[in-house]
Amino acid sequence: MxxxxxxxxxxxxxxxxxxxxxxxxxxxxxxxxxxxxxxxxxxxxxxxxxxxxxxxxxxxxxxxxxxxxxxxxxxxxxxxxxxxxxxxxxxxxxxxxxxxxxxxxxxxxxxxxxNRPAVIASVPVNIEPGKQGAILTLSDGREVVLDSLHSGIVANQSGASIVLSEGQLVYDPTTTGNMDVQYNIMTTPAGRQFQVTLPDGTNVWLNAASSIRFPTSFAGNERRVEITGEVYFDVIKNANKPFIVAVKDKLDIEVLGTSFNVNAYENERTIRATLINGSIRVGVPSTDHKKAVTLQQGQQAGIINSKITITDNQDPEKILAWKNGLFNFDGANLEEVMRELERWYDIEVVYENGIPNADKFIGEMTRQIALTDLLDILKRFQVDFRVEGRKLIVVNR
Structure with missing residues (x-):
């Protein structure tokens, strides 16, 4: 067929x-x-x-x-x-x-x-796509799995109520004063993504296999968080307290109020910070602060080995496809696509007989598609696959 x-x-x-x-x-x-x-x-x-x-x-x-x-x-x-x-x-x-x-x-x-006789073929048990879910690690080490919790108060910390509402986590700083600032970590395992509203009202979306470390309240003269993986920010403006996003010791992004996406997966060669609206300042902590650059709307900063390269005219729909429930494979090579599938379907990709010399991929489709159905589409690009358990084998013929 x-x-x-x-x-x-x-x-x-x-x-x-x-x-x-x-x-x-x-x-x-x-x-x-x-x-x-x-x-x-x-x-x-x-x-x-x-x-x-x-x-x-x-x-x-x-x-x-x-x-x-x-x-x-x-x-x-x-x-x-x-x-x-x-x-x-x-x-x-x-x-x-x-x-x-x-x-x-x-x-x-x-x-x-x-109108020809049917051929019955064995089809492996399908692997379903990722879904909403995350793990919240509180400052005292307790872990709260958010996948199956009903809406309501998850915890109270340092004058802030942590509320799960309509599939996202919201921090409500109900009191002020000299409460100790505590740090929590939100983690999305492979096959999960989630949204959290920080104590200042900033909205954050985490892609699969990502994390954000943040305080229960933003004291001092800045709002600082640390991330891994891929995260989208819609930052509340506060001219007196800049918002700082740190990617370990590799990148600092300074914001007043804006929307931007950061892709900083460990298995990706380049860290990418893409500005959607407003203005951000991107710098590498280990270098002279004067070498930091300011991005304008539609620009992307790529960081490799502490060097920053600016690219113009980025397509926001492509950059934010993951946040909007889509795969966008336009211009992606086979390895890039496979890494994205590993994170979303929580699978391991293995290359049999080396990596095939496949064409660049094109196209956009829903992320809410079972793996077997997605592979049927990708086979149009002259790539063969087979699935064994949670292992996806790419066959190089």
Missing amino acids: TEKNHYIAVLIAKYLDNSLNEAEEIELTAWINAEAHHRDLFEQMTDPEQLTTHLQQFYTYDSDKISRKISQHIPEFNAEPARIRPVYLRKWGWAAAIAMLLVGGSYYWASRLH
Whole structure:
């Protein structure tokens, strides 16, 4: 089957399961409206009675094996469906999705498009995309896992209430005075991202495999935080108290009030600070302060071996794709893409027989896509993969 047909099969399965996001719904609608036979096929595949017939035909290829695999995931598969249409569709939607995604059912649907015998292929258990979540390490060493907590007060420290609200952490400095300043660390493991509002009202977004160390209140004449990984800042303006972002001993960014993104992963060759709005001053701590540079909107500072290089005309949509729930691979090479997948899907990438000489990648897509489906898209760039557990093997043929 073609990769396009496989992708459409996935979208239809997600439609049946009521799990399409907005972008996927637009893609599926465009495909349906493109040609009359597309609409006919869609109606066949989403009609409960015909779907039942198709699945029963699908079982004839290896009914015992496939039924066992499906029943492991949905024991109620053979139960009498409800009479209410939406519930009925959801039940069969799960069956169709599992048939297509776990036991190769999408090859069956593709074979109907081409009127040729189906070929059943083994499909590995899929690896789901990352999600919201983080670990808050308090100053006394206690760790609070935020993934599964309900909204409410997480802790009280030095006159500040730490509140989890609508999937983000908010510091509310309810009292003032001579309270001791304490430092906490927010960490997003691989496969997680999170948002926190600091005591001064500054909003911070952490990409996967990132961290920020910050105080419970900003005392003194500056607001200083330390980060690793990739972090986006929307800083509250305070002319009397500049905001300082430190990347270990490699980079200091001084801000009054602005929005900017910092990418400082240890396994990336270059630290990148990109200004979205306002103005920031970028300097390397180990060098003369006079060598610090001021960025204007749209500029990016790249730091390699304590040397700063300025690049103009950066695309903010590309820089902030991760924050907006997207992958943007425009101009990225294979290794850059694989490092991003490692962080988002919490996997290990291994190159078999060396690194393939693949073309530069292009395109933008949702980050809320299962790994197997994403790999099907990336294969269009003449790269082969296989998945073994949580290990992604890139095959160099």
